[in-house]
Structures are given as C-alpha cells and as structure tokens.
Amino acid sequence: MRIYNTATKRMEQFSVRTPGIASGYVCGITPYDSVHVGHGRVYVFFDMFRRYLERLGLQVRLVVNFTDIDDKIINRAREEFGADSVKRWREVPERYISEYFDVMRRLYVKPAYAYPRVTENVEDMLGWIKALVDKGFAYVAPDGSVYFEVGKVPRYGEFSGQRIEELVAGARVEPEPGKRNPLDFALWKSWSPGEPWWDSPWCPGRPGWHLECVVMSTKHLGVPFDFHGGGADLIFPHHENEIAIARAMFGVDYFARYWIHVGYLTVRGEKMSKSLGNIITLREVLSKYSGEALRLAYAMSHYRKPMEFSFELLDRAEDMVKTLYTAYDELGQAVADAGEGGSEPVVEPFYKYVEGFYEALNDDFSTNEAAQRLYDAARYIISTVLHKIDKISREAVLDVLSKYVEMADVLGLLERREVPKEVQEAVKALVEARARLRQERQYQLADQIRERLSALGVDLHDFGQRTYYTYRRR
Numbered sequence: 443m444r445i446y447n448t449a450t451k452r453m454e455q456f457s458v459r460t461p462g463i464a465s466g467y468v469c470g471i472t473p474y475d476s477v478h479v480g481h482g483r484v485y486v487f488f489d490m491f492r493r494y495l496e497r498l499g500l501q502v503r504l505v506v507n508f509t510d511i512d513d514k515i516i517n518r519a520r521e522e523f524g525a526d527s528v529k530r531w532r533e534v535p536e537r538y539i540s541e542y543f544d545v546m547r548r549l550y551v552k553p554a555y556a557y558p559r560v561t562e563n564v565e566d567m568l569g570w571i572k573a574l575v576d577k578g579f580a581y582v583a584p585d586g587s588v589y590f591e592v593g594k595v596p597r598y599g600e601f602s603g604q605r606i607e608e609l610v611a612g613a614r615v616e617p618e619p620g621k622r623n624p625l626d627f628a629l630w631k632s633w634s635p636g637e638p639w640w641d642s643p644w645c646p647g648r649p650g651w652h653l654e655c656v657v658m659s660t661k662h663l664g665v666p667f668d669f670h671g672g673g674a675d676l677i678f679p680h681h682e683n684e685i686a687i688a689r690a691m692f693g694v695d696y697f698a699r700y701w702i703h704v705g706y707l708t709v710r711g712e713k714m715s716k717s718l719g720n721i722i723t724l725r726e727v728l729s730k731y732s733g734e735a736l737r738l739a740y741a742m743s744h745y746r747k748p749m750e751f752s753f754e755l756l757d758r759a760e761d762m763v764k765t766l767y768t769a770y771d772e773l774g775q776a777v778a779d780a781g782e783g784g785s786e787p788v789v790e791p792f793y794k795y796v797e798g799f800y801e802a803l804n805d806d807f808s809t810n811e812a813a814q815r816l817y818d819a820a821r822y823i824i825s826t827v828l829h830k831i832d833k834i835s836r837e838a839v840l841d842v843l844s845k846y847v848e849m850a851d852v853l854g855l856l857e858r859r860e861v862p863k864e865v866q867e868a869v870k871a872l873v874e875a876r877a878r879l880r881q882e883r884q885y886q887l888a889d890q891i892r893e894r895l896s897a898l899g900v901d902l903h904d905f906g907q908r909t910y911y912t913y914r915r916r
Contacts, residue, residue, distance in 0.1 A: 443494075443804045446746060448677060448701040449601055453806060456700065458668050464500045466492075467659035467698065469672035469680070470507040470557070473538035474514040476723040477545055479736075479751055480707040480714050484673050486740045486854070487704050487809075489551040493852050494803055503555040505662045507655060508542075510535035510559045511648055516637055528636055545724040549733040550857045558658040560649060564640045567649040567657050570691065571629045571642075579690035580629055583620025586645025588630040590652075593623055595686045601701075602678035627683055629653045652683035660688070660697060670698035674705050674746075706748045714751075722751065732915065735760040737854050741809040762817055763855065764914065769820035769846065770856055772903065772910035776831045777839050779908055785838035788830045792842055795819035799849050809853065816849050828905055858915045865913075869900050873909050876902070 443456045458464045468488045471477055485506070492502045510532075519531035560567075571588050574580040579594050592598045592606070599606050609625055618628075628650035633639040639646040659670065665688070672681070681701065688697035706713050709720045727736055730753075739759040743749035795815045802811035827834065827842065834842075850856040872891055879888040892902050899914040 446806050448703050449696050464495045465503045465663040465667040466669040467505045472509040472512045473535040474518045477542050479722045482724050483707050483740050484704045487745045505556045506554040507658050508559045510561050548728050550854045556662050560654045582644050585632045587632045589626040590629050592625045601685050602682045656684040656687045665692050666697050669700040671702040674703045704745050708750050731756045734763045734855050741813040744810045766820045768912040769823040771912040773823050773843050775910045779831045780836035780839045781832040783835050785834040788834050789838050796845050
C-alpha cells in the first residue's frame with residue numbers, strides 16, 4: 443500500500459518498524475461539546491485504515507487521546523456551573539467523552555488500543571518540561587509559565603511548509619508576558635484564579651496542548667512509531683509543534699514515520715464552524731440515518747480532499763447500503779440452490795471488482811473508488827449471479843460471498859448481518875407458503891403475503907421459481 447506522507451510531501455510505500463505490528467496515534471477530541479460530522483470523518487477514516495491493516499495481517503495498536511483539560515472546557519464549565527466551576531469542571535469532559543464512545547459505537551468504530559487522558563499523564567509531562575528546560579529548548583517566564591523556544595529547533599516550519607519570518611511578521615496573537623518570540627508556545631501555563639491547577643516546580647498550572655499529544659503518543663507507542671494522524675487543520679501549529687518538541691527531546695527528525703491528514707468537511711461550501719452556525723452533530727445525523735450510511739458517505743470522498751456534507755448525500759448512501767444488504771442476504775440464501783460447475787464465466791466479472799477494490803486501497807487509500815467497486819460487486823451479484831445461481835458451483839458461491847463480506851468489513855459495512863434465528867425461520871416459512879400459493883395460481887393470497895412481509899421490513903425478489911428475501915435494517 444502506498445500512502446501520502448505529509449512530512450515528505452509524497453506518496454510512500456507503507457511499511458512497519460516491528461514485524462506484524464502497526465502502531466499509530468490519532469489526535470482525539472477536546473471534550474467540551476458534542477462531536478460533529480467533521481470529527482466523525484477523521485475517526486471513521488482511521489478506523490477503515492486500521493481495518494485494512496488488520497486485513498493485511500497486522501496487529502494494530504491505535505491510540506486516541508482525550509484532551510480533557512483546556513481553555514474551552516474551563517469556559518464551558520463556567521457557563522454551566524458559575525462559581526462552582528472550579529469544583530465541577532470535570533463533569534464537562536466526562537459528559538462529552540461518554541457521548542463520544544456512544545456515537546463511535548453507533549458508527550462501528552473499533553475500540554482503540556488505548557485512550558490516554560491529559561489529566562492522567564501530568565506527571566510525565568512535568569518530566570518532559572524539566573528535561574526540555576535543562577536541554578536549553580525551553581525557558582521559564584516571570585509568571586512561572588514555561589515556553590518552548592522554536593528558534594532553537596532546526597527546520598521549524600518545514601513540516602507544514604511555513605516560513606518562520608513570515609509567521610512572525612504576520613503573528614496576530616497578543617504577545618504573552620515573558621515570551622521571547624511570538625511563535626514560542628506554552629509547555630506549562632500558569633494558573634489563573636478560578637481555574638483547575640496542578641503543582642509544578644515553576645508554578646501551579648496545567649500543561650500546554652502541543653506537549654500533551656507527543657508525551658502520550660510516545661508513552662504508549664515508543665519512538666519512533668509508524669503513523670500519526672488527524673484532521674488537516676492540525677498540521678499547523680499542532681503537529682508542527684509536536685514534531686519540534688520531539689526533535690528537541692529525542693534528536694529525531696520525525697517521531698512518527700508517516701503523517702496522515704484528513705481533509706476538511708464543508709457544508710454548502712463552507713468549513714463547519716460555530717460562528718457560521720453550521721455545526722451538524724453526529725447525534726443529530728445518527729438519529730435519522732444508520733451509522734453505515736454515514737460511513738459509506740465518508741468513504742465516497744477521497745480522505746485528503748474536502749468533503750461536501752449534505753443530507754442528500756446520506757439519502758443516497760442509505761439506498762446504497764440497502765443494496766449491499768440485498769446482495770448479502772440473498773446470496774446467502776442462494777447457496778442452497780447452487781449448481782455443480784461451470785462457474786467461471788459468471789463469477790469472473792465479480793473478481794474484477796474485488797481486484798479493483800484492493801487496488802484502490804493500495805493507491806493512497808482511495809476509499810471513494812473502493813466503495814464504488816464494492817457497490818458494483820453488490821449490483822452484479824443481484825443482476826447476474828442470483829439469476830444464474832444454478833450454473834455456479836456451491837464452492838464458487840461461498841467464495842464470492844466470503845470475498846464480498848471481506849471487502850465490506852474493511853469499510854466497516856454490513857455490520858448488521860445477524861438476523862435473529864426465529865425471524866429467519868418465520869420469514870422462510872412464509873416464503874415457502876407463498877411459493878405454494880403461486881404454484882396453485884392463488885396469486886392474490888401470494889401477493890398478500892408479500893405485502894404483509896414488506897410492511898414488516900422484509901422485501902421479496904423472485905428469480906423465476908426461486909424467491910429470495912432481504913431484511914430492511916432499521
């Protein structure tokens with residue numbers, strides 16, 4: 443598989459340092475508000491990436507963090523709790539972390555290897571800060587804050603394509619007391635009244651954002667590890683500053699080999715933002731659409747390109763998911779009707795779709811093309827394989843079904859395959875009863891059974907004398 447590496451600005455062959463194990467870190471949420479569809483795009487992409495690595499036989503150690511102390515969390519706590527916020531601020535991240543796990547479950551995102559939290563790793567961060575001060579890469583301001591000195595790090599700005607001189611000239615941030623350079627960033631923030639704080643050798647306070655991720659990722663995955671990812675908005679300053687810290691600490695160019703970034707999600711051509719009032723939460727979407735429809739909608743755009751989000755797109759994805767299930771349900775039933783040979787002319791086109799699916803993933807993880815190949819495979823099963831099932835051997839039908847499911851699994855689709863056995867038996871009995879009525883030319887009664895089943899969410903499809911059925915997943 444070849445993947446685009448933000449660090450080198452080129453496509454590279456993906457390989458792992460430790461045989462059989464892929465280690466990766468994805469920057470997680472700051473849990474001060476509901477997770478939105480922009481967040482979802484990032485986490486679903488890396489879930490698909492992880493699933494494909496597992497399909498290739500790798501054990502994947504994927505770490506996703508929670509920045510559970512931050513200015514935004516403090517401000518939200520003040521809005522909600524007023525004077526009690528300094529005692530109750532933890533309720534804010536706990537609420538939104540719980541919501542995160544709920545929506546990720548509904549999106550069929552597999553659990554991470556670890557979910558480190560900033561508040562659980564402050565001691566480690568203090569150790570890093572002390573080491574960086576001792577090495578001369580950080581300095582203590584008069585108020586006790588500790589800043590990282592970007593001018594001391596070779597090639598700062600190279601990763602994100604920024605020029606330090608232009609950044610300094612265009613710096614619009616208010617100068618902070620004790621800073622030597624407007625681009626220097628806080629490793630430790632001094633305490634202000636009404637804020638949570640931790641003790642340190644310099645002053646009461648809390649860690650800075652950029653330090654947190656590099657400490658937590660290397661703690662769980664070592665140095666260097668295989669891939670580091672997140673949204674494109676994190677390239678600068680967050681990932682640039684993580685890299686600077688690691689260069690100072692370890693003397694390595696990049697503490698992760700591959701840097702993978704997911705493009706912006708737009709609504710009506712504009713990036714989602716609170717100021718524009720166009721934030722769409724995952725809870726809102728998942729109250730109306732299946733998690734699989736949203737996954738497929740994400741997959742239909744190349745991960746590095748902007749994705750235009752709309753409910754029309756989700757309507758289309760939901761219809762496509764229905765087709766995927768129709769192929770799965772009915773091919774599974776058709777195994778019993780398979781013939782004894784002569785399979786090749788019928789199934790050969792199906793294998794072209796399989797080949798195209800994996801070729802797409804191996805070419806910069808192009809899920810947009812892979813999702814189309816999967817959908818084409820489903821339509822081919824419905825339009826051709828089911829009609830000629832008696833000309834295909836049972837072994838070939840089972841192989842087609844197996845490869846079809848494997849493709850779907852990589853994209854996290856067909857996750858609702860299981861249907862209760864008692865439901866299957868009841869539907870099968872009704873289908874057999876309808877078949878007898880059709881043989882007896884009692885078409886009106888047969889149509890009544892079809893209509894009753896349709897009302898219960900079961901659609902029948904006749905293939906000559908054979909009838910297969912699919913369940914409409916809710």
